[in-house]
Amino acid sequence: MTIPDAPSPPSEVEARLAAGWTIPAASYADPDVHAAELDRVFARHWHLAGRLDALERPGDRLVAQAGHIPVVVLRDGDGELRGFVNVCRHRGHPVALADGNAARLQCRYHGWTYALDGRLTGARRCRYEPVFDKAELSLPARRRSTRGARSSSSTRTRAPTRSPSPRPSSRPS
Numbered sequence: 001m002t003i004p005d006a007p008s009p010p011s012e013v014e015a016r017l018a019a020g021w022t023i024p025a026a027s028y029a030d031p032d033v034h035a036a037e038l039d040r041v042f043a044r045h046w047h048l049a050g051r052l053d054a055l056e057r058p059g060d061r062l063v064a065q066a067g068h069i070p071v072v073v074l075r076d077g078d079g080e081l082r083g084f085v086n087v088c089r090h091r092g093h094p095v096a097l098a099d100g101n102a103a104r105l106q107c108r109y110h111g112w113t114y115a116l117d118g119r120l121t122g123a124r125r126c127r128y129e130p131v132f133d134k135a136e137l138s139l140p141a142r143r144r145s146t147r148g149a150r151s152s153s154s155t156r157t158r159a160p161t162r163s164p165s166p167r168p169s170s171r172p173s
């Protein structure tokens with residue numbers, strides 16, 4: 001059997017696996033296969049965010065990836081473990097750039113600030129926008145879980161939220 005240059009249809013791959021072969025070599029570099037894996041595998045399962053002992057104090061946070069979605073897992077002021085999409089609701093910059101500790105999440109791009117429960121608490125010049133509603137622009141929550149001494153995050157939302165789009169229809173500049 002020869003190794004094909006292009007990814008094979010699923011039935012051919014299954015036949016190869018049943019015969020004791022590995023998946024076609026081209027599958028490891030094909031962008032369509034990568035996109036399908038992100039959608040069908042990584043976007044649907046739990047991902048390790050880090051060790052639980054890095055989240056002991058209020059404000060402790062870990063940045064991670066859940067498939068293609070950047071996430072931040074943190075300990076809030078009430079001691080609850082929370083997970084959010086790590087994307088500012090203004091223009092999509094990460095709200096946490098690295099693991100660490102802080103009393104809030106503040107985007108470095110234009111300074112929008114979020115409480116540790118994900119609420120948007122500060123947005124420069126928003127008072128000049130008549131329809132701007134901070135309550136609609138919280139960070140989208142992610143499910144999180146602890147297993148042993150690790151913290152994990154899922155790409156699925158913990159509770160119904162608005163559209164996950166990081167770009168509201170009205171936002172101050």
Ligand code: FES
Pocket residue numbers: 088089090091092093107108109110111112
């Ligand atoms: S992108 Fe975050 S404040 Fe503008």
